[in-house]
Amino acid sequence: xxxxRRDVLKNAxxxxxxxALPRAAMAQVWPDKPIRAMIPFSAGSSVDVVGRIVVEYLQxxxxxxxxxxxxxxxxxxxxxxxxxxxxxxxxxxxxxASAHSAAPAAYPNISYDPARDFSAVVSFGSIPNVCVVxxxxxxxxxxxxxxxxxxxxxxxxSAGVGSATHWAAERFRLSAGFKATHVPFRGGPEAxxxxxxxRVDFACMGMSSALPLIADGQLVPLAVSTPQRxxxxxxxxxxxxxxxxxxxxxxxxxxxxxxxTPKPIIExxxxxxxxxxxxxxxxxxxxxxxxxxxxxxxxxxxxxIVREIAANIALVKAAGLKFD
Numbered sequence: 001x002x003x004x005r006r007d008v009l010k011n012a013x014x015x016x017x018x019x020a021l022p023r024a025a026m027a028q029v030w031p032d033k034p035i036r037a038m039i040p041f042s043a044g045s046s047v048d049v050v051g052r053i054v055v056e057y058l059q060x061x062x063x064x065x066x067x068x069x070x071x072x073x074x075x076x077x078x079x080x081x082x083x084x085x086x087x088x089x090x091x092x093x094x095x096x097a098s099a100h101s102a103a104p105a106a107y108p109n110i111s112y113d114p115a116r117d118f119s120a121v122v123s124f125g126s127i128p129n130v131c132v133v134x135x136x137x138x139x140x141x142x143x144x145x146x147x148x149x150x151x152x153x154x155x156x157x158s159a160g161v162g163s164a165t166h167w168a169a170e171r172f173r174l175s176a177g178f179k180a181t182h183v184p185f186r187g188g189p190e191a192x193x194x195x196x197x198x199r200v201d202f203a204c205m206g207m208s209s210a211l212p213l214i215a216d217g218q219l220v221p222l223a224v225s226t227p228q229r230x231x232x233x234x235x236x237x238x239x240x241x242x243x244x245x246x247x248x249x250x251x252x253x254x255x256x257x258x259x260x261t262p263k264p265i266i267e268x269x270x271x272x273x274x275x276x277x278x279x280x281x282x283x284x285x286x287x288x289x290x291x292x293x294x295x296x297x298x299x300x301x302x303x304x305i306v307r308e309i310a311a312n313i314a315l316v317k318a319a320g321l322k323f324d
Contacts, residue, residue, distance in 0.1 A: 030090050030265050031064040039095045040079025042072040042187025045159060046206025046289070050124055050253045051095035053285050057276040066093075072186040075162030077103050077110050084112035088258040090265040094118065097206075097253045098164035101308035105316045106162025106323055115309060116259065120301030121266055122273045123254040125291040128224040129168040129204040130233065132213075134195055135220050142222040142242040145202060146176035155181040157191035157200040161323060165191065167315060168204035168225045168249040172239055174319045175247035195219065206251060207232055207290035225249045232290030252294055254301065270298055 059066040071079035076099040086092035158166040185191040188209040194200040239247040
């Protein structure tokens with residue numbers, strides 16, 4: 001009887017080991033063909049700029065080309081939905097931002113669940129949103145903008161409903177106590193140029209999109225949305241320092257894969273991307289974007305997504321936002 005039990009346990013163990021072999025073997029040979037990187041925002045957006053820097057070096061590390069697919073719209077939800085339904089084999093990755101965890105609040109009827117249908121791989125870092133106006137508007141401080149907005153009919157642009165640029169502006173607006181019309185676009189470049197053209201009063205845009213225009217004098221930075229000042233704009237106060245409590249909104253970029261992607265592939269992607277992020281040339285390219293390190297394990301990143309989904313739903317309720 002004991003021998004029979006030992007044989008059963010031995011056979012069960014062998015079966016479990018055998019079932020793990022295909023996954024392990026898959027990770028060993030992966031990748032053996034090109035990878036598609038979905039960036040669900042327009043080319044030139046802050047998500048796109050940062051994502052392409054990572055892709056450039058990651059494809060060298062993996063020994064396979066990575067083809068970028070930009071599909072903007074719906075605050076990133078359109079392109080993200082494509083990845084949610086892709087095979088979980090490591091050959092379709094998602095490069096997204098804080099909009100990933102904002103989608104359920106902005107689009108309650110989206111076809112995917114950011115927490116359930118994706119596995120987080122790695123965070124590239126956090127990037128401040130910076131609240132900007134055109135120099136011709138005459139605003140020198142965020143408080144001055146808020147005072148004028150309380151008295152007038154103001155609007156603001158964003159990279160789309162539910163994007164980080166949308167939430168950053170809403171957090172500021174809610175804290176400052178004024179109403180403003182939201183004017184969404186398919187991506188950051190379009191949204192920010194409307195501010196330059198003075199067809200839109202203000203925007204809280206990603207640093208990488210705003211910095212070149214700030215340097216050229218086409219935009220005036222009033223505040224950054226992070227809890228601490230940005231090293232890229234050290235003289236610009238935070239929205240909290242400007243006098244608006246609970247107005248900060250941390251904007252991050254990172255990589256995801258469809259849920260059920262084999263853990264060995266996720267771990268390999270995680271480790272290889274960490275190596276890329278540590279390269280001196282990548283650090284040098286990130287610096288002008290205002291990117292700050294945001295080291296998280298895949299499990300910690302998954303947990304962050306769950307927390308942010310709940311926080312964004314609460315923001316929508318508090319701000320009384322209505323979405324079609």
